[in-house]
Amino acid sequence: MENSKTKRKVDLLPIYYLLPSLLLIVLINFYPFLSGLFYSLSDGSLVKQGSFVGLANYVRLFGMPDFGHSLVFSAIFAFFSVIGSYVIGLGLAVLLNKDFPGRGFFRVALLVPWIVPSIVSIISWRWMLGAQEGLVNTFLVWLGLEPVLFLANEKWAIFTVCLIKIWRSFPFMMVSCLAGLQSIDSALYESAAIDGAGRWKSFVYITLPQLKSISIVCWILMTIWSFNDFDTIWLLTQGGPANATENLIILAYKYTFTKNDVGTGSAMAIIALIILMMLATLFLKNQNKEQDV
Structure with a gap:
């Protein structure tokens, strides 16, 4: 009897240690989510709780033109942010994985867009691009070109916010891909070279497959961050123009x-x-299927 009681106490010990953390996670994550879910099923305001309306708010969304437009733009913004930051990040990671003079300096310098606080970097970009007298337009005029309304023209504004998001995000992709590259066994490249494979074939048939797992995780995280990005767009355009x-x-x-x-x-x-x-689930299911093959 004594042994069974002692065993029961030992089994409960990890739960006691984890309980404060679990409670904190519930308070930080689940409570706001449940509150948001409840508010989405009511017709309340910031000062009044309102009454329960079921799925009426969700039904109304699909008849709102601004909701459809914002959904399309969110997808476009996330797509180009992920693709652009990954291509640049992977390319720089491949270069930084080689041995050359000043490699340490460039590894640190290229992290600056990721390290600098968003409000500082985005306000700096806004100062350079936001007016005809900005630094970029001043340079264009000096070259004899017409100034560009980067944040006042609709097409240019979409291009600009995507470009700045890519600039802010590529260091994350670079660091992740560089970590993945350093974990690849060099014997694979040596065997490929003996078989007559060039750099491009080694990159396609060795590097990319070996980076697939970490790439999928990076794509999921970057898609979430880009889809939910508030500060980049708000500080640049506040959703405008028009x-x-x-x-x-x-x-x-x-x-x-x-x-x-x-x-x-x-x-x-x-x-x-x-x-x-749903997107994260699709990515992870695809990854698990390929690992099982």
Whole structure:
């Protein structure tokens, strides 16, 4: 009897250690989620709780033109941010994986866009691009070209916010890919060289497959961060001009805090969560299938 009691106490010990952390996770993650879910099912405002309306807010979303536009822009913004940052990050990682003078300096210098606080970097970009008298337009005029309205023209604004997001994100991809490259066995490249494979074939048939697992994780994380990006777009354009760069998160913010419609804003946030969970599940399922083959 004594042994069984002692065993039972030992089995419960890890739970006691984990309990404070589990409670903290519940408070930080699950409580806000459940609150948002409840608000999305009601017609309340910031000052009034409102009454339960079921799925009425969700049904109303699909008849709103600004919701459809923000959903499309969110997808475009995330797609180009992920592709652009991955291509640049992988290319730089391949270069930095080689031995050359000053490699340590470049490894640190290329992390600057990721390290600098977002408000500092984005305000600096806005100062350079945001007006005809900005640094970039001043240089264009000096070259005899017409100034470009980077943040006032709809097409240029979309291009600009995507470009700056890529600039801010490529260091994460670079560091992740560099870590993956350093874990690849050099014997694979030596065997490929003996078989007559050149650099390009070695890259396609060895490097890319070996980086696939870490690449999928990076794509998932970057898709989530880009889809939910608030500060980059808000500090640059606030969703303008003419709502051209308004993603789903900014639209939800405007409905919640500007239009005082907490139910609709929360419903938009829940829709964004569902979309991202579906994408992450598809990525991970595909990865698991290929690992099982």
